[in-house]
Amino acid sequence: MNSHYLVRLGLLTLVLVFAGCSGVGTREDAAQSGAEIIEGGSGAETAGAGAGGRWSGSPLDDPANPLSSRKIYFDFDRSDIRPEYVEVLRAHAAYLAATPGATISIEGHCDERGSREYNIGLGERRANAVLRFLEAEGVNPSQLVTISYGEERPEELGHDEAAWSMNRRAVLVY
Amino acid sequence: MLRTRLIPFLLSLLVLATAPVQALDIEITQGVEGALPIAIVPFPYSGEQSPPSQDIAAIVGADLARSGRFKTLPLADMLARPSRPEEVDFRDWRALNMENLLIGEVLPNGPAGFMVRFRLFDVFRGEQVTGFSFPTTQNDLRATAHRIADLIYEELIGQRGAFSTRIAYITSTRNSQGEERVHLEVSDSDGHNAQVIVSSDEPLMSPAWSPDGRQIAYVSFEGGTPAIWAQEVRTGKRERLTAYKGINGAPAWSPDGRQLALTLSKDGNPDIFVMDIRRRSLRALTRHWAIDTEPAWSPDGKHIVFTSDRGGAPQIYRVPVSGGQAERVTFEGSYNARASYTPDGRYLSMVTRVGGAYRIGLLDTRSGSLEIMSRGRLDESPSIAPNGSMIIYAGRDNGQGVLQAVSTDGRVRQRLATRSGDVREPAWSPYHQEERN
Numbered sequence: 064m065n066s067h068y069l070v071r072l073g074l075l076t077l078v079l080v081f082a083g084c085s086g087v088g089t090r091e092d093a094a095q096s097g098a099e100i101i102e103g104g105s106g107a108e109t110a111g112a113g114a115g116g117r118w119s120g121s122p123l124d125d126p127a128n129p130l131s132s133r134k135i136y137f138d139f140d141r142s143d144i145r146p147e148y149v150e151v152l153r154a155h156a157a158y159l160a161a162t163p164g165a166t167i168s169i170e171g172h173c174d175e176r177g178s179r180e181y182n183i184g185l186g187e188r189r190a191n192a193v194l195r196f197l198e199a200e201g202v203n204p205s206q207l208v209t210i211s212y213g214e215e216r217p218e219e220l221g222h223d224e225a226a227w228s229m230n231r232r233a234v235l236v237y
Numbered sequence: 238m239l240r241t242r243l244i245p246f247l248l249s250l251l252v253l254a255t256a257p258v259q260a261l262d263i264e265i266t267q268g269v270e271g272a273l274p275i276a277i278v279p280f281p282y283s284g285e286q287s288p289p290s291q292d293i294a295a296i297v298g299a300d301l302a303r304s305g306r307f308k309t310l311p312l313a314d315m316l317a318r319p320s321r322p323e324e325v326d327f328r329d330w331r332a333l334n335m336e337n338l339l340i341g342e343v344l345p346n347g348p349a350g351f352m353v354r355f356r357l358f359d360v361f362r363g364e365q366v367t368g369f370s371f372p373t374t375q376n377d378l379r380a381t382a383h384r385i386a387d388l389i390y391e392e393l394i395g396q397r398g399a400f401s402t403r404i405a406y407i408t409s410t411r412n413s414q415g416e417e418r419v420h421l422e423v424s425d426s427d428g429h430n431a432q433v434i435v436s437s438d439e440p441l442m443s444p445a446w447s448p449d450g451r452q453i454a455y456v457s458f459e460g461g462t463p464a465i466w467a468q469e470v471r472t473g474k475r476e477r478l479t480a481y482k483g484i485n486g487a488p489a490w491s492p493d494g495r496q497l498a499l500t501l502s503k504d505g506n507p508d509i510f511v512m513d514i515r516r517r518s519l520r521a522l523t524r525h526w527a528i529d530t531e532p533a534w535s536p537d538g539k540h541i542v543f544t545s546d547r548g549g550a551p552q553i554y555r556v557p558v559s560g561g562q563a564e565r566v567t568f569e570g571s572y573n574a575r576a577s578y579t580p581d582g583r584y585l586s587m588v589t590r591v592g593g594a595y596r597i598g599l600l601d602t603r604s605g606s607l608e609i610m611s612r613g614r615l616d617e618s619p620s621i622a623p624n625g626s627m628i629i630y631a632g633r634d635n636g637q638g639v640l641q642a643v644s645t646d647g648r649v650r651q652r653l654a655t656r657s658g659d660v661r662e663p664a665w666s667p668y669h670q671e672e673r674n
Contacts, residue, residue, distance in 0.1 A: 177551070178575035179443070180531045181546075181551055183442075183463075183484055184507040187507065216440065220415075222636065
């Protein structure tokens with residue numbers, strides 16, 4: 064009981080710290096600090112968890128924590144989750160299951176090849192693959208929304224496989 | 238379920254009624270061997286009031302030359318510059334191997350108007366082929382010139398001209414931070430009068446003209462999720478047609494303008510729906526676990542073709558608008574998508590993969606043969622001119638997104654680009670219904 068209370072206190076503290084640290088930061092601040100700029104969020108929905116570690120911010124931003132990894136990549140015209148991303152997605156699932164107040168938007172993206180509206184469909188399929196994985200791992204569906212950007216929001220602007228492989232992705236946006 | 242409502246958004250901040258922007262530059266990259274030689278003599282102006290601000294003959298000449306089917310005589314080579322029939326000596330033009338001669342003049346017409354009078358001659362026979370007088374105004378001079386080019390094209394090529402039409406397309410620019418701003422623009426078919434009609438930081442996609450040319454439906458991600466909008470081109474007034482959960486995409490107007498085919502994934506995965514636009518009622522046309530998207534109507538309004546990967550890879554399928562079983566249309570190649578019919582209903586243009594390249598293919602639905610029309614590596618979004626003469630599509634040239642056009646016989650090629658940024662998703666307008674009665 065007592066330890067539960069401490070965890071909750073720790074969570075609250077971390078939420079406040081996190082809000083103070085990055086909630087009001089500008090894009091330039093984030094860029095200068097080397098932090099990842101998270102697109103599309105409607106505000107500071109983020110919450111901290113995992114009190115007791117040496118990392119003083121949110122576990123989501125702890126580079127040593129698998130939760131800091133929010134992007135998974137796909138093969139061409141495929142939406143199955145590659146084995147190397149299972150661990151990362153399980154960490155997110157555990158975090159979300161333990162943090163019912165947290166919600167994420169799962170973005171699906173494609174490389175630029177082929178037609179744009181088909182790629183919107185393919186991007187949605189990728190986002191749904193992540194959604195289903197997280198749900199199967201026990202995440203409440205109400206914490207998850209998906210959106211497909213197709214090929215409209217490339218991460219890399221090049222026109223070769225190096226860029227394409229970075230653009231075939233799903234992004235977890237807290 | 239009923240997230241879509243009749244919300245007439247009058248000119249939100251996003252929509253700009255008329256914002257002139259840089260023109261599209263069009264260059265002919267391949268013309269027809271043995272194009273028709275035509276002499277187009279400058280139209281003089283005789284009047285007291287301020288002269289016309291546009292050179293009618295130059296616009297007509299540029300239209301005809303851009304089609305690749307005409308070769309215009311340079312001004313410097315002309316032996317005479319007649320503007321009236323009695324001034325024409327056909328020997329001057331035979332000596333220059335001209336087959337046709339266009340002369341004309343601009344006269345005052347009321348306090349602020351003009352009358353443009355022109356005559357087209359067959360040089361060899363020494364006869365007038367056609368001639369018209371058009372009343373016009375300072376603002377409509379370019380439109381009048383395009384109409385004249387349309388008439389000459391129809392008279393000499395035997396096919397209605399499409400110079401009076403317009404093109405909608407998406408442009409994209411990035412600032413120094415790499416942030417993208419996208420615009421939906423409309424220009425005349427010669428790239429002039431380019432105007433931004435929507436501007437956004439979020440994706441804009443899939444512009445589609447209504448069959449009367451008055452509205453454009455498109456997908457906008459403004460506010461963070463996709464919705465389909467229909468906007469009046471002239472006024473900028475717009476309405477949101479759908480904003481369901483998931484995909485709202487690929488709008489396509491029926492030939493009678495009463496229905497809109499579209500893609501929605503509200504029921505779990507992308508399917509084709511048909512909306513009655515006035516009643517806003519929806520009917521599912523496909524129900525399949527695959528991606529079904531990119532609907533396009535047959536010219537008779539009886540069928541819809543669409544892209545589906547139900548067979549494992551994207552291919553084109555066809556379904557009656559009344560509903561029923563979808564049948565596969567494409568069998569050649571491992572990737573065929575985004576089909577649309579030529580106006581005669583015989584051919585389907587589409588994106589097709591050739592080796593590692595994505596090119597524009599033209600499928601003859603009678604013979605089943607697929608002809609590769611483009612030469613790029615990342616060609617997409619084909620759209621066919623309303624007279625069936627050209628396919629305009631998006632491609633890449635030295636890393637820049639450009640538009641290209643190829644005649645449906647493959648003989649003429651054009652390139653259309655802005656001076657900076659990318660251009661993509663061209664949509665050729667239909668003929669304007671008011672144009673002919």
